[in-house]
Amino acid sequence: MSSVHVPQTGPNTAGPTPDHVDSLATVLDLVRSGTARTRPEIGRYSGLGRTVVTQRVNELSACGLLEEGPLGPSSGGRAPRELRFRAHAGVVLAAELGATSVGVGVTDLAGHVLAELEEPTDIALGPEQVLGHIEELFDRLLTDIGDATGGAATAVWGIGIGLPGPVEFATGRPSAPPIMPGWDGYPVRDRLADRFDAPVWVDNEVNAMALGELRAGSAKGQWDILYVKLGTGIGAGLVSGGQLHRGSQGCAGDIGHAAVSEDPTVVCRCGNTGCLEALAGGAALARDGLAAAREGRSPFLAEVLGTSGTIRADDVSRAAQGGDRTSVELLTRAGRLVGSLLATLVSFYNPALVIIGGGVAGAGDLLLAAIRESVYRRSLPLATRELRIARSTLSDQAGLVGAAFMVIDELFTPERLAHWVEPGSPAGFPGLVDIPLRTPLL
Structure with a gap:
């Protein structure tokens, strides 16, 4: 692979000062987020003086990041011109x-x-x-x-x-x-x-x-959330203080391979036994549904097997929604296993919101009810007093x-913005990823 290069901002390789870039990033973030739409609003929210606000808006407009919009509401004097982020610039x-x-x-x-x-x-x-x-x-x-x-x-x-x-x-x-x-x-x-x-x-x-979910879904505006994906595998994403928490090496939230059983007969794809994913993931539901169909414990799944030659996790979900007793038991057991582990995480991490997503999450109310029952029964009362457990609103997106x-x-971190704000675009600068942040995004 060819080596990547870190872009420079122009002849002055030192680039803008940190304070200058911080104020640029602040103004840009206020407009991008919709928090401020006019220059006076930017001044109120940022604490920057009127002259500095004007200078930064002019700089951001000159490099194509901001543009003038319609007149905003007047507070008694001349109506201010609204500002818009040029989201279509790239x-x-x-x-x-x-x-x-x-x-x-x-x-x-x-x-x-x-x-x-x-x-x-x-x-x-x-x-x-x-x-x-x-x-x-x-x-x-x-x-x-x-x-x-x-x-x-x-x-x-x-x-x-x-x-x-x-x-x-x-x-x-x-x-x-x-x-x-x-x-x-x-x-x-x-x-x-x-x-x-x-x-x-x-x-x-x-x-x-x-x-x-944090930026555009059901967790927007939340500070402490736990996102759980139930699909072929199982995993979790943690948001703490409004920031994604990846851990020191980037593997925080790998709950699919947490041990939830001492049963040595079910071997996980990771090579261990007793993993949550191997007992409650989509592949596990398909495996157990296939066994139920072959053993005659589920007429519904036996019919599906006879028609398609295989059983998938969504077949088990459809069977459960149709009242198939064995499929109901399989989904309930999976939900309780997931909920039991989440109960520990809820007491340990104390999120305000748990979001359940992934393909298996579409199994209907039965799975979600089993998860909720285990979490509320096994977690600390204080940890669940205001806890919400809900499905993903973004679903597949x-x-x-x-x-x-x-x-x-x-x-749009200040450190990276400093390297591309003058040319007006980070396109062509793959080395931006190597620029260290003063305060790393966790």
Whole structure:
């Protein structure tokens, strides 16, 4: 792979001073978030003087990040001109990889999805084939966006990738992922940075889902949340103090391989026994549903097996919703196992909100009820006094949206903004990912 370079802001390699960039980032964030829409509002929220606000707005407008909007409401004098963030100045490419499918999308700089595709894949095919497929899908989406805008430029400002396994966030490399043979240590970030000449961030898919809910879903405005993905595998994303918590190496929240049983007969894909994922994940539901069908314990599943030749987790869900007793027992048992582990996490971490997402989360009220019952019964009363447990509102889009916001959050940190604000775009500067932050995004 070719080496990446860190961009400079111009002839003065020292760039803007930290205080200058901090004030630029503050003004930009106030407008981007919708907190302030006029210069007087920026001054009130930021504490910056009127002259400084005017200077920073002019700088951000000159480099194409802000633009004038309509007149705002008057507070007695001349009506102020509203300011708008130019979310259409560039695009972000995002991809969420699961065990059996991949979702890719293009968003604007405010995280709004402009176009998306979802296709089946097999993560076990390895990084060369899977990432090659993703690159083709990105190219297709960029072409579609270009056609829809009459050939307008679609500069790629950054790329966000969510992978279904542990990721060392600092390097963007998977680390011994249980369901991803051939991916260990693969330079995902470097490959895509070379291909699209843009900064790339790679994270675990569940962290991306948690970030999606935090920025654009049911957790918006919350400070302490726990996002739980119930799919083929099981994982969790933690948000503490309004920031994603990845841990020191990036593997915080890997609850799927926590031991919840001493049963030595069920071996997990990680090689251990008794893992939550091996007993309550989507693959576990499919396995147990297949056994029930073959043993004649579920006429509904036996009929599905006879027709399709296999049993999937969603077949068990449909059977349970149709009143199939065995399927109800399987879902209830899975919910109680998940809920029992979450009860420990709720008492330990004390979130205000637990969000249940992923494919298995769509199994209906039965699974959610079993999870809630275990959590409320086994957690500390103080920890559950105001706790909400709810389904994801973003559903299948959570990981995609979160991967885009991962890029957006990183690009607009003051340290990185300092390196691209003068040229007006981070496109062409993949080395931005290597710039250290004074206060790291956790």
